[in-house]
Amino acid sequence: MIKGDTSSMAELCFVSLRDAIVEGKVKQGSKLSETKIAEQYQVSRAVVRDAIAKLEVCRLVERKPNIGAKVISLNEASLNELYQVRSALEALAARLAANNMTKQQRQQLISLLDSQKSVVRSNNYYQEAGDVDFHYHIITGSNNQSLVDLLLGSIYYLVRMYRVQLGMTGPRVSNAYFEHQQIAMAIERQDGELAEMLMRRHIQYSMQTIIDKFAANSISQLQL
């Protein structure tokens, strides 16, 4: 954590903790000790409490009075629920992107897909977080701040947390690239209805993959 930025220490602590949780450095279900985190980051507990309060509302931690906070536990039921919500919201994002994307945003999306073409050939197509993430561009391209806040404020991190937990940040089958292309073409043609439908399908397939992976992961842990 770099001091001297225009952000408060509390904000930096929040981002740092959020990333540590999402990327699996702090395990799901584990207890967050304000005292230890304050020591580790060399800040006062007030800073840590501010960050934890916000993480609670982001639904990455659960907090109980006098007991403290712990990272949420991941389970198949909540994964299912999360994907239902994700599907509804990202389908909306795709429809709005088809209608609302600026020319510049459209060009960025196309450029992104072009730059990823060679990656697909070597069967290494996957989505890193942030600027090079296809979904991130669709969401921001919706130009609906309320939707951006919801998706990038909470859903995005929860989904990523599951993917990290399941080791799904690595290569994926290249169907995803094809689906992304189809969605991008619908958006380019400003066909909101098609973009929405394709995105629903895409998320549905993705959901099936991650649920299968979760189930397989649970079975292999039972066998240990």
Added chain:
Amino acid sequence: MIKGDTSSMAELCFVSLRDAIVEGKVKQGSKLSETKIAEQYQVSRAVVRDAIAKLEVCRLVERKPNIGAKVISLNEASLNELYQVRSALEALAARLAANNMTKQQRQQLISLLDSQKSVVRSNNYYQEAGDVDFHYHIITGSNNQSLVDLLLGSIYYLVRMYRVQLGMTGPRVSNAYFEHQQIAMAIERQDGELAEMLMRRHIQYSMQTIIDKFAANSISQLQL
């Protein structure tokens, strides 16, 4: 604020501040002074800061380092965006409610509508917050906790804030009751697709009403 509860003071302060903001006691766009709020509620500033941190993530306040927090400003663009998101999420809630509602929840919904029948006759049909709110029952009846958290954690309060600002907590035309009935019947018959479609329509009409009201309100303020 009652002390001695099992909730922390920070939680009570959060709820109290949220309600004050949503119900218009603290004006939109106004500055929140930690010092003054702490005085008013007779707690330390730490309690107030905890509450404000959470209100920030709920998107009811905007916070800037070294400047402080202020209540969001309401405007037509963000109202529009909010309703787009609300429509997607409540349509999903209706579909899930048709599939997931327990028998008991279904009975409660029907009872609620029955109890409101006489109110409609006197043209006084409106939705108070919480337990007697039709939408609240649909959302909880979705039995998707992720969806409940999103809608009841943020969207619900933002929508209510707009309605209070526009004086829309009073009587409404009784079309709403008819629409609610139609939705409830689709849910009772477990017809998720119809429930979803009817809910989209219902929110769309509601959106048109509130946008018209917002525009009329803005014009009348310009004429002052």
Added chain:
DNA sequence: AGTTGATAAATTGTCGACAATGTTTAATTT
């Protein structure tokens, strides 16, 4: 009257301390 600069006052961000609560460890009883 409007602008600029300096000073005072207020507010925010963070700190360490204290009291209350919960957890862990040790001692006692069965």
Added chain:
DNA sequence: AAATTAAACATTGTCGACAATTTATCAACT
């Protein structure tokens, strides 16, 4: 040995204080 109770320890919730930053006020100048 197992169960119960008491004591010690750790953590959380809240407090007031300090330093840094911003805002408000006032005086001087144009």
